[in-house]
Amino acid sequence: MRKKIKMDIDACKPRMVMAETIYSDYGAVIVWENTVLDKLTINRLKIFGIEKIWVYEYDESDEEPEESKPRSETEVFSDSYENDTEQFKTILYDLSAGKTVSIEKTVQIADSIYAKKDQRRKIIECITQMRKVDEYTYYHSINVSMLAMLIGKWLRLRPEDNHLLVQAGLLHDIGKSRIPAAIINKPGKLSDEELDEMKKHSEYGYYIVQYMEGIDRRVQEAILYHHEREDGSGYPIGLKGEQIPLFAKVLAIADTFDAMTADRAYKMKNTPFEVFQLMQNDCFGYLDTIILNTFLSNISHYYIGSKVRLNDGRIAEIVYINSQQYGKPVIKIGDEYIDLMAAKGLKIEELI
Ligand SMILES: [Fe+2]
Ligand SMILES: [Fe+2]
Incomplete structure (x- = not known):
C-alpha cells in the first residue's frame, strides 16, 4: 500500500497525488482523493486556506524535469x-x-x-x-x-x-x-x-x-x-x-x-464572424453604435491572417475585413480573392 504523508501546502509540488478528499467549509469538494496535483490545484487549496494536506509518498525521481524549463x-x-x-x-x-x-x-x-x-x-x-x-x-x-x-x-x-x-x-x-x-x-x-x-x-x-x-x-x-x-x-x-x-x-x-x-x-x-454579423445587424438600436463600432473594428482586426474552413470545405485565409459587414470578410484561396459580401451561399464554417 502506498504510504500517506502529511505535508505543508507550501511544500507540495505538481505531480504529487492527493491521499484525501478536501472539502470547503460549506461541504463542497475542493479536491478529490487521487487527484494529481498541479499548480492550479495547489493554488486553489491555498485560496481556501488549507495549510496541510495528506498526499501519497512521493519519489523525488518522479519529479518532472520540465519544471525547470521556462514556461511559454x-x-x-x-x-x-x-x-x-x-x-x-x-x-x-x-x-x-x-x-x-x-x-x-x-x-x-x-x-x-x-x-x-x-x-x-x-x-x-x-x-x-x-x-x-x-x-x-x-x-x-x-x-x-x-x-x-x-x-x-x-x-x-x-x-x-x-x-x-x-x-x-x-x-x-x-x-x-x-x-x-x-x-x-x-x-x-x-x-x-x-x-x-x-x-x-x-x-x-x-x-x-x-x-x-x-x-x-x-x-x-x-x-x-x-x-x-x-x-x-x-x-x-x-x-x-x-x-x-x-x-x-x-x-x-x-x-x-x-x-x-x-x-x-x-x-x-x-466562428467569431457569425457573432460579429449578429452584433452588427441584430443589435443595431440596442447597443451604443459608437462603442459597438469601436469594438467590432478593433476586435475583428485580430482575425486578419486567420485560416478558416468554408461551407464548401475549402480552406481560406482572412485578408481584409470590411466595416460594412464585419462578419463577411474578404478571403484568399490560393491566388483567388473572394469577397464574402458578394459571394452568395459561401460562408465561413469554422476557424482553424
Ligand atoms: Fe452577463
Ligand atoms: Fe446580466
Missing part, C-alpha cells in the same frame, strides 16, 4: 486566467455562505486581469475558445471583465476608470447568485415567470454591492444597468440612450459578445 507566455497567461477564475469562485462561495463581497478580493482579481491589458491577442483567443459548460458563470464573468477592459482601452479611458470597468465586469452578474439554481441551470427555454425572475439579477446584484465599502458608484450603477438598451427596451428601468451610464453601455457589449460566442462554442461552431 501562453502557459503563463492561461494559468493566470484559470487562477482569476478560481479566485472569483471564492467570491461566490463567500456570498452563498452569507458573507458580503470583499472589495479587497475584487480589487485583487481586477489587478490580475488589468495586468494582462496589453496581451490583447491572448485575451481574444482565450475568450473564443471552447469552454467548460458547467463553469459558464465563472468564466463568463472573467471574460466580460477582460472584454470590457479591451473596450475601455479602445475608447481610451483613463487607466483608473478602466480598472473600475474591470471590477464592474467581474461583478456584473453577481446577482445571479440569488436566482434559484433550477432557473439558472434550466436547459430549455425559460417560462415567462422564470424569465422575469432571471431579469431581477441586475437589481439583486446592485443590492449586493450597495453597501460594499470602497466600491465606486459607477461600478454599482454599471451592475444595475448592464441590461438597459439604447431604445429603452432593456431592464430594470427602461433607460434610453444617454440616460445609460458609459460603464453599463460597455458591459452590455462585452456581455453580448461573450454570451453569443459561448452559445456558438457549445454548438461546436466557433
Whole structure:
C-alpha cells in the first residue's frame, strides 16, 4: 500500500497525488482523493486556506524535469486566467455562505486581469475558445471583465476608470447568485415567470454591492444597468440612450459578445464572424453604435491572417475585413480573392 504523508501546502509540488478528499467549509469538494496535483490545484487549496494536506509518498525521481524549463507566455497567461477564475469562485462561495463581497478580493482579481491589458491577442483567443459548460458563470464573468477592459482601452479611458470597468465586469452578474439554481441551470427555454425572475439579477446584484465599502458608484450603477438598451427596451428601468451610464453601455457589449460566442462554442461552431454579423445587424438600436463600432473594428482586426474552413470545405485565409459587414470578410484561396459580401451561399464554417 502506498504510504500517506502529511505535508505543508507550501511544500507540495505538481505531480504529487492527493491521499484525501478536501472539502470547503460549506461541504463542497475542493479536491478529490487521487487527484494529481498541479499548480492550479495547489493554488486553489491555498485560496481556501488549507495549510496541510495528506498526499501519497512521493519519489523525488518522479519529479518532472520540465519544471525547470521556462514556461511559454501562453502557459503563463492561461494559468493566470484559470487562477482569476478560481479566485472569483471564492467570491461566490463567500456570498452563498452569507458573507458580503470583499472589495479587497475584487480589487485583487481586477489587478490580475488589468495586468494582462496589453496581451490583447491572448485575451481574444482565450475568450473564443471552447469552454467548460458547467463553469459558464465563472468564466463568463472573467471574460466580460477582460472584454470590457479591451473596450475601455479602445475608447481610451483613463487607466483608473478602466480598472473600475474591470471590477464592474467581474461583478456584473453577481446577482445571479440569488436566482434559484433550477432557473439558472434550466436547459430549455425559460417560462415567462422564470424569465422575469432571471431579469431581477441586475437589481439583486446592485443590492449586493450597495453597501460594499470602497466600491465606486459607477461600478454599482454599471451592475444595475448592464441590461438597459439604447431604445429603452432593456431592464430594470427602461433607460434610453444617454440616460445609460458609459460603464453599463460597455458591459452590455462585452456581455453580448461573450454570451453569443459561448452559445456558438457549445454548438461546436466557433466562428467569431457569425457573432460579429449578429452584433452588427441584430443589435443595431440596442447597443451604443459608437462603442459597438469601436469594438467590432478593433476586435475583428485580430482575425486578419486567420485560416478558416468554408461551407464548401475549402480552406481560406482572412485578408481584409470590411466595416460594412464585419462578419463577411474578404478571403484568399490560393491566388483567388473572394469577397464574402458578394459571394452568395459561401460562408465561413469554422476557424482553424
Ligand atoms: Fe446580466
Ligand atoms: Fe452577463
